[in-house]
Amino acid sequence: xxxxxxxxxxxxxxxxxYFKDERFRxxxxxxxxxxxxxxxxxxxxxxxxxxYAYQWLNQIGAFHLEESRITSLKHISFSDNSLVFDxxxxxxxxxxxxxxxxxxxxxxxxxxxxAILAIEDRQFYxxxxxxxxxxxxxxxxxxxxxKITQGGSTIxxxxxxxxxxxxxxxxxxxxxxxxxxxxxxxxxxxxxxLEIYTNALFLGNGAYGVAAASRRYFGKDVRxxxxxxxxxxxxxxxSPSRYNPAKYPARAKKRQKxxxxxxxxxxxxxxxxxxxxxxxxxQYVNYKPxxxxxxxxxxxxxxxxxxxxxxxxxxxxxxxxxxxxxxLDPDLQIAAESSIKANEGIFSNLEKTTYIDTLNESGKRNxxxxxxxxxxxxxxxxxxxxxxxxxxxxxxxxxxxxSAMRSPGSSFKPIVYAQALLSGMKWSDVIFVSxxxxxxxxxxxxESDFLTETTMLRAFYRSMNTxxxxxxNKVGINKIIQLAKNLGMTSPIKNELGSALGSSDTTMFDxxxxxxxxxxxxxxxxxxxxxxxxxxxxATIYERPLPSETAVTVVPEQLAFLINEGMRSVLIHGTGHxxxxxxxxxTGKTGTSNESSDNWFCGSTANTVATVWVGTDEHVAIxxxxxxxxxxxxxxxxxxxxxxxxxxxxxxxxxxxxxxxxVDSQYGNSSSTxxxxxxxxxxxxxxxxxxxxxxxxxxxxxxxxxxxx
Numbered sequence: 001x002x003x004x005x006x007x008x009x010x011x012x013x014x015x016x017x018y019f020k021d022e023r024f025r026x027x028x029x030x031x032x033x034x035x036x037x038x039x040x041x042x043x044x045x046x047x048x049x050x051x052y053a054y055q056w057l058n059q060i061g062a063f064h065l066e067e068s069r070i071t072s073l074k075h076i077s078f079s080d081n082s083l084v085f086d087x088x089x090x091x092x093x094x095x096x097x098x099x100x101x102x103x104x105x106x107x108x109x110x111x112x113x114x115a116i117l118a119i120e121d122r123q124f125y126x127x128x129x130x131x132x133x134x135x136x137x138x139x140x141x142x143x144x145x146x147k148i149t150q151g152g153s154t155i156x157x158x159x160x161x162x163x164x165x166x167x168x169x170x171x172x173x174x175x176x177x178x179x180x181x182x183x184x185x186x187x188x189x190x191x192x193x194l195e196i197y198t199n200a201l202f203l204g205n206g207a208y209g210v211a212a213a214s215r216r217y218f219g220k221d222v223r224x225x226x227x228x229x230x231x232x233x234x235x236x237x238x239s240p241s242r243y244n245p246a247k248y249p250a251r252a253k254k255r256q257k258x259x260x261x262x263x264x265x266x267x268x269x270x271x272x273x274x275x276x277x278x279x280x281x282x283q284y285v286n287y288k289p290x291x292x293x294x295x296x297x298x299x300x301x302x303x304x305x306x307x308x309x310x311x312x313x314x315x316x317x318x319x320x321x322x323x324x325x326x327x328l329d330p331d332l333q334i335a336a337e338s339s340i341k342a343n344e345g346i347f348s349n350l351e352k353t354t355y356i357d358t359l360n361e362s363g364k365r366n367x368x369x370x371x372x373x374x375x376x377x378x379x380x381x382x383x384x385x386x387x388x389x390x391x392x393x394x395x396x397x398x399x400x401x402x403s404a405m406r407s408p409g410s411s412f413k414p415i416v417y418a419q420a421l422l423s424g425m426k427w428s429d430v431i432f433v434s435x436x437x438x439x440x441x442x443x444x445x446x447e448s449d450f451l452t453e454t455t456m457l458r459a460f461y462r463s464m465n466t467x468x469x470x471x472x473n474k475v476g477i478n479k480i481i482q483l484a485k486n487l488g489m490t491s492p493i494k495n496e497l498g499s500a501l502g503s504s505d506t507t508m509f510d511x512x513x514x515x516x517x518x519x520x521x522x523x524x525x526x527x528x529x530x531x532x533x534x535x536x537x538x539a540t541i542y543e544r545p546l547p548s549e550t551a552v553t554v555v556p557e558q559l560a561f562l563i564n565e566g567m568r569s570v571l572i573h574g575t576g577h578x579x580x581x582x583x584x585x586x587t588g589k590t591g592t593s594n595e596s597s598d599n600w601f602c603g604s605t606a607n608t609v610a611t612v613w614v615g616t617d618e619h620v621a622i623x624x625x626x627x628x629x630x631x632x633x634x635x636x637x638x639x640x641x642x643x644x645x646x647x648x649x650x651x652x653x654x655x656x657x658x659x660x661x662x663v664d665s666q667y668g669n670s671s672s673t674x675x676x677x678x679x680x681x682x683x684x685x686x687x688x689x690x691x692x693x694x695x696x697x698x699x700x701x702x703x704x705x706x707x708x709x
Contacts, residue, residue, distance in 0.1 A: 067187055070164075070188065073159065073163060073184075073196050074196070080100060080101065080536050081099065082094065083324065084299055084324045085324065085325050086294070086326055086330050086333075087326065087327055087328060087531075088330055090294070092295055092328065092330075093290060093291045093294075094290055094291065095303055099212050100207075100208040100209055102209070102211065102321065102536070103198070103209065104195060105198070107223060108198055108211075108223075109222065109225060109230070111226075111227050111230045112230040113198075115227075115230045115263055116155075116194075117268075118259065118262040118263040118265075118266045118268055119237075120158070120234070121154045122262075123154075124155055124194070128185050129183075129184060130154060130157065130178050130181055155193065155194065156181040156184055157181045159184070159196055159200075160181050161173075161177055162201055198210045201237060204243070205244055213233045214233065216287050217246070218284065227260075227269065227273065228260070228278075231263065231277065232252055232253075232255070232282060235258065249284075253282070260274055260278060292393060294333060295387060297387050297393065298328055298333075298384070298387040300397065300399060301529060306322075306324070306530070320535070320536070322534070323533070324530060324532075326384075327381075327385060327528060328384065328387070328529070329376075329386060331647075332376050332643055335642035335643050336374045336376055336387075337388050339636075339639035340388055340391060341391075342635075343372070343631075343634060346634075347372070350370045351367050351370050352367065353624065354368040354370065354616065354621075355367060356616075369391075370391075370622070371391055371396075371400060371615060372391055372614045373390055374386065374610065374611065375401040375509065375512050376609065376643075377608075377611075378608065378609075379515075379516035379519040379604060379608075380525070380607060381525060382513075382550070383531075385608070387399075387401050396617075398617070401507075401611075403507075404507065404617075406508075406613060407502055407503060407505055407506075407597070408502040408504075408511060408593070408600060409501070410575075410590060411589050411601075411602045411628070412591070413460065413463065414514070415483055415484045415514065416468055416475075417468075417566060418555065420471045421563070421680075422483070422555070422559060425456060425475075426680075427457035427460075427562070427566065427679065428668040429456045430686075431453065431459060431470055433454055433466055434466065436466045436469050454467060454665075455663065455664075455665055455677075457569060457663075458666060459471075460574075461570045461574030463570075463575050465501055468500055469500060472497055473497060477496065477497055480500060481499065484514070487518075487555070490507075490510060491505065491507055491510050492504065502591060508611050508613060509527055511602050512611050513525075515602045515611065517560070518567075519564065519587075519604040519605075519606065521560050522560040523551040523552065523554070524551070525552075528544055531544045532544065557655045558656075558680060561652075561654060561658055562679075570589055571586065573665070575629045576589075576633055579636070579640075582640060585606075585644065587604060588604065588633075589603070590627065590629045590632070591632075592626075592627045592628045592629075593615075595621030596627065597615050597619050597621055597622060598614075599615055599622070599626060600612065600613055606649055606651075607647065610636055610640060612632040612633075612635045612639075613632060654678075657680060657681050658679065658680060659679060659681060660676050660677065661677055661679060662674040668685060668686055669689050669690065670685050
């Protein structure tokens with residue numbers, strides 16, 4: 001302290017001689033400057049006396065600063081962003097209240113430390129919290145120039161000002177700042193102080209700490225910073241808003257030069273390094289939140305589900321440095337997004353003829369925006385592999401895979417036919433097709449199908465409505481609703497026959513669970529997106545249970561197989577015939593709601609379920625006789641062809657207790673030219689021909705291309 005006070009007096013004397021030798025225009029000006037020098041000397045002496053008073057009062061126990069306020073600063077630096085990773089370990093999201101990436105003092109490169117010390121506190125390792133000589137120089141500089149041209153606060157003082165006190169510019173605050181700084185140096189080590197300083201202070205553009213600033217300004221880890229980049233970041237501590245390179249690149253560059261010159265003067269770099277760094281171009285990056293780059297709707301969904309997964313441990317999710325590992329497959333996510341984008345032309349054309357019942361400023365009806373969404377899951381584990389909540393996250397953040405309630409249309413029918421098979425019916429059962437009226441609603445069925453017979457399988461793969469209503473009426477809508485719940489539907493289903501045609505709104509999550517249960521041999525898995533959560537120090541606070549522990553068998557494996565084979569017929573003979581090439585490995589079902597406001601294709605291989613929806617958020621009719629087979633199926637087809645390149649589909653073998661037979665698709669009798677139908681072992685198709693078979697032309701297993709769905 002005596003040494004620093006002596007240096008401070010030396011600085012004052014030097015400037016006194018300088019002022020004395022100057023030529024002043026008037027005696028008043030000379031006297032005025034002498035008085036200001038005296039004021040600076042008095043201030044320095046007062047600070048020195050305050051220092052000795054603090055030491056004496058502290059020794060006798062008359063002056064106590066709360067040590068807990070200082071020791072708590074150690075934990076500020078450990079406030080860290082929570083990170084989200086996909087199943088391959090790639091970072092796909094981060095949650096934070098303020099953008100902060102903690103870096104320990106050992107992780108911060110020496111070039112960064114040297115840059116900070118050179119410009120902010122060259123005597124950091126020599127002083128005990130306050131550098132009185134620097135404080136005096138700053139005071140004299142302000143007197144001479146009429147403004148602040150250099151700082152006098154140490155790094156320790158800056159921490160007290162920013163994190164303990166207030167930034168008010170008063171004598172009282174300055175004295176307290178010195179007291180706190182002196183106390184801090186007694187409690188914390190130099191390394192701890194420097195770690196707090198480099199992590200907790202704001203450096204502009206939303207970044208706190210040098211590691212966060214490195215990411216924001218240069219898109220790199222702090223350990224990879226070059227000399228010229230470290231110098232720029234070090235220059236931000238004085239005034240992050242004024243020198244923000246994102247807004248004021250010229251100011252930032254000027255400040256960077258000051259830091260580099262200070263580093264050379266302090267001996268941290270030589271003249272050659274100085275010249276190279278001064279001439280090196282600064283390559284800034286435009287900061288793009290990682291949350292928006294890979295799977296934005298999925299990252300949002302993960303955030304919303306953290307509290308459900310963690311329960312009471314979910315406090316301060318954004319800032320406690322969690323490491324959240326998820327089920328997302330990066331390859332399938334890219335495939336899903338690109339498959340929807342591949343149909344942009346179709347969407348744009350539909351928008352020209354699809355309107356909302358509201359008027360714009362010109363008095364014309366507003367065009368509706370055609371939206372699309374896709375959810376991809378693993379039926380064996382419930383893992384969410386890909387999630388696309390809409391055509392553009394920038395346009396709309398609404399997640400249509402999870403939050404939208406839509407009419408499933410005929411994509412609900414596998415549940416109806418599953419209940420029929422459970423009730424003793426079989427695919428070869430024959431139904432006479434006639435018009436039906438449900439509360440003044442007449443389900444749509446091609447006129448060519450009326451007044452004739454059809455097998456239950458043919459009604460299924462052609463997505464015929466009136467036979468479905470007859471089946472639902474026969475087995476009971478209550479049983480169908482209960483089966484839907486058992487299979488994984490959580491949305492309310494209306495107790496009416498119209499629900500058999502998909503009139504009750506549901507979510508894509510519900511449909512993914514249902515189709516996943518059929519694909520997984522009758523075992524239901526809930527959908528899961530988070531596999532493990534760790535703290536920043538590697539402690540596991542959540543880990544998902546094994547799939548074998550969560551699977552619940554809700555229907556017999558044989559029934560699930562029969563339904564899947566029925567959906568394979570959809571691709572071979574029915575409304576999904578445009579994707580018949582995929583029938584060897586895939587199954588699925590189309591769905592179209594009333595007036596085509598919702599269009600679906602829900603399809604799967606043995607290890608992947610992909611659910612696709614196309615429609616409008618306003619539930620308006622889409623003109624042009626569009627269907628799920630025309631809008632959603634092409635997206636699914638494009639996706640699946642990409643998906644099997646990285647996720648090959650396993651071969652599915654029939655379980656014990658079922659067998660296949662050739663059956664006339666329309667009249668239900670055994671026929672060598674018929675379609676392949678699967679039965680329980682105790683069932684068999686009829687052997688006799690229908691009386692109508694001799695008087696009506698039919699196509700047996702040959703497909704007639706007139707469909708409604």
